[in-house]
Amino acid sequence: MGDEYKSVDGEVNVNKSYSKTPVADGEVSLEHHTPPETRLYKRRWLIVCLFSSYSLCNSYQWIQYGIINNIFMRFYSVDSFTIDWMSMIYMLTYIPLIFPVSWLLDKKGLRVIALVAAALNCAGTWIKVASARPDLFPVTFFGQFTCSVAQVFILGMPSRIASVWFGSDELGIAIGFLVPPILVPNLEDLDKLAEHIRAMFYITAGVATFLFVLVIIVFQDRPEIPPTHSQAAARRIPPESYSYTASIRRLLRNKAFILLVITYGLNVGCFYAVSTLLNRMIIEHFPGEEVNAGRIGLTIVIAGMVGSLICGVWLDRSKTYKQTTLAVYLMSLVGLVVYAFTLDLGRLWVVFITAGSLGFFMTGYLPLGFEFAVFGIIFTICQGKIMDSYNTLAGNLFLCAFLLMGTVLTGFIKSDLRRQLANQQALAAAALGRSDVQDHSGTSLLPPTHM
Secondary structure, eight states, rough: OOOOEEEEEEEOOHHHHHEEEGGGEEEEEOSSSSOOEEOOTHHHHHHHHHHHHHHHHHHHHHHHTTGGHHHHHHHHHHOHHHHHHHHOOOOOOOOHHHHHHHHHHHHHHHHHHHHHHHHHHHHHHHHTTTTOSTTTTHHHHHHHHHHHHHHHHHHHHHHHHHHHHHHOHHHHHHHHHHHHHOOOOOOOOHHHHHHHHHHHHHHHHHHHHHHHHHHHHHHOOOOOOSSSSSHHHHHHHGGGGHHHHHHHHHHHTOOHHHHHHHHHHHHHHHHHHHHHHHHHHHHHSSOOHHHHHHHHHHHHHHHHHHHHHHHHHHHHHHHHHHHHHHHOOOHHHHHHHHHHHHGGOOHHHHHHHHHHHHHHHHHGGGGGGGHHHHHHHHHHHHHHHHHHHSSSSHHHHHHHHHHHHHHHHHHTTTOHHHHHHHHHHHHHHHHHOOOOOOOSGGGGGGOOOOO
């Protein structure tokens, strides 16, 4: 039978039949000259839109306290470091929970994880609604903690959504920078300030509740027919042949992966430190400019989104992954140095430009997110203490030193594009008539590599 490609209701369909025989080490032998059936469903866009919406709602809450740090300090009568923990709690909860949540994602699938994430996020927002009183800081912290647990479930999902639905949280943070300074002005009257804080919490809770209901109705675990050959191969591997702990051990033996963790961790950790402490930096040099601090944060993220888009198009065309990563890392260092030395010039428009240039390169790393949470906690605490003891410039130069280290280490990383390799192997198998196809699309199937 020749190749037959159909379009059914706008869905891309490779209509094939095949027989398969499982063999050792997660490989599958194809007995016919045809690849497995694959299909891209329209529903995938609804799934990713819904995921993006409640991810946005959750990541917005990560920065909503820090960007108006001075206002919440006065409202709850706590110090700056305590408010910093409203951001760092997102990073702290990730560290012990990511492995059990990843295991749960493997065992229960996307729908269960999505429901838990949306439910926890919704619960956290309503707890915060009840905390809009100066004597209820422990309640608002508990609400933030609940939302931070939700983000562990959320951040484990993008790669799985991409692999099971698609072929081969920056907006939320942007809103988190922009909206709180507008909704919560710096008022002296604590009763009026409480009304504004309560209104912000109610809006967030309403959005989170609506999204939770949508997840219950809409979210689906995976399509009936896989979207790629690598995903088809992954489905044919018997569950009993998979070991979660073995996959972790394989990753830890991969030198390139360890270097990647360190270098990206340094970069993303610097970004989270800058974001958490942005209000303090701006207010120190420009008193009373809480709203502009939020706008500067927005500028950082929007510039980063543009940078990510441009880099994505460039990578798609050039395939120069390592060279582009190294260039972006180096420019992140340059951007932070320029930003550090221009803060005290007294020109707010200059800060917008330098912060935007920093965001253009540094925020491109943000999709990796809280996988590197420990760096964010360490850098935020250290930079905050340095700023308290010395000044903002010293704190930013502290981050620059680690970006320089990360730039050097990035040069030693070798490319290992495994999902792309898996799809190439599947197509080659079809062309040759028979081959062994091994899936490389997920960490659970990553074998040791020889570099």
